Amino acid sequence: MPKLTAPNTELNKNLLILHFTVFIWGFTGILGKLITITAVSLVWYRVLIAFCTLFLYFKFNKQALKVNRKTFLKLFFTGALVGGHWILFFQAIKVSTVSVTLVCLSSLTLFTAVFEPLIKRKPISKLEIFSGLLIITGIVLIFKFESQYTLGIFLGLLCAAAASLFSIINSNEVKSHHPAIIAFYELIGAFFWITLFMLLTNGMADLHIPKANDIGYLVILGTICTSLAYVAGVSVMRELSAFKVALITNLEPVYGIIMAFMFFGDLHTMSLGFWIGAAIILSTIFLFPVVQKQASRIKNRRAGTPA
Template sequence: MGNPVDIHSNRNLLILHFTVFIWGFTGILGAVISINAVQLVWYRVLIASLSLLAYFLISKTSLKISRKQFLQFFFTGSIVAAHWILFFHAIKVSTVSVTLVALSSYTLFTAILEPLIKKKSILIPDVVIGLIMILGIYMVFKFESGYTLGIILGLLSALASSLFGTINSTLVQKSDPKIIGFYEITGAFFWITLYRLFDKSLLTESFNLSVRDWSYLLLLGTICTALAYVAGVSVMRTLSAFRVALITNLEPVYGIILAFLFFGTKETMSVGFYLGATLIIGAVFLYPIYKKRRNLS
């Protein structure tokens, strides 16, 4: 018989791979759902909020937090909302592959933002990896100039993702990640609702979507958001941060492969794009390896 700890760890490893695969699949859903990005994310966070609330009620988990925590999570939710809207809008104006490669610059922004927010010094190897990624981004811009808007929106989405990721790395030290996720997603729903009331689009919302759109939205809100979030958090108890970071970085790889399988030639890019993408994704994978070696030294 195998060691129970190893079996548990291997099971969590499979769960994490499945979770990252689902994250990669969200880009496909973003491309096939016919409504605009703001509408799409509004439905997504509404369904995810209700799904997570049902999960907490069934598991009898207390949602009680302090007023300070509530405000922190709720305002961070506005950044989460911006990240998802920019991400799906980038897909709508370009392709899944272009958006996912631009989103990979999350690592670059984190290397810059984390030292600034946590008041630490920026390290030279961080700068080197950052420069490799900038070169890759430049190549993607140069060879896929027709998708300039999509690349810019993808980079802004990565910046927002990096910002709330850095904030969460501090918040998670004092709070349950599942609770943080619930209030941030609910916060995202609140802020998007506020925006939609302001631009009056919510006042004309008919909820008269096609069966296909409703099916994809339910899949996006439940499996790809609520379930994937809970699963992704739960495995972190037994897997090292290094392993989690390395596997999470497979998201653009899974997403690009899925996009090619689903959309074929529409997702075929120039050789320059793939060279740039290789530089960016390669740097993304190098980052956790370098971080682990630095922590061991």
């Protein structure tokens, strides 16, 4: 049996971190149900707590926050995509349903399969496109898809496209900057753009001091589920492509449904459709690297290069 090499060890470590991160993201649905304030106010507090947490982290560790102007502007404007993604996500839920929004969000894999090669100037992978379509099929089976919510579908697709773009940008930035630095400046950008959005839409009128229970849930959401998870999600991109991260991120609704069942006893969500859809998603996620490796070997064999 071959020994596990250092690169494989690092890869497995990053995959484990990513799965744990996605599991934490799945928990945000539980917190979203428990928090009683409006969706946009929730996002505003979430981002505020998250970047304050990261600021304290830098101060405690005496780590430098300084970046050059070009990097700051790039991360600050990428924060607009991050903030836009969260607003679009909650707005899509508001005008449609959670089911419709999560079905549309599953197109993240497909968007990344198209955007990543275009941005990084490499050929589009048919395997990645096919995998993206399989993921969408799995999510559709899990949720009762209601096609009459046209606006919700449109906002959900925009939400997925925004997530795909900032993930690809982060996969480039993490090669030259610390993940916590990337997260900090992107969250500052997100906070600025979300605040601007609230000012333009009179959303600040809905902003008020949360109840005691809400504060506790918001602290968990802002620290563990946002600042910690965001940094971890960016850090794994040193080893994993944006597409692989997007692929595994599709486990979020699966984890979310299982946790909703555990916390709220939503037995109806654990239907036959759930198990079939979850099986398709899990199979696609875990078989993708195997099929990709096999396809690479066949390609190398045809080209006459060693595998």
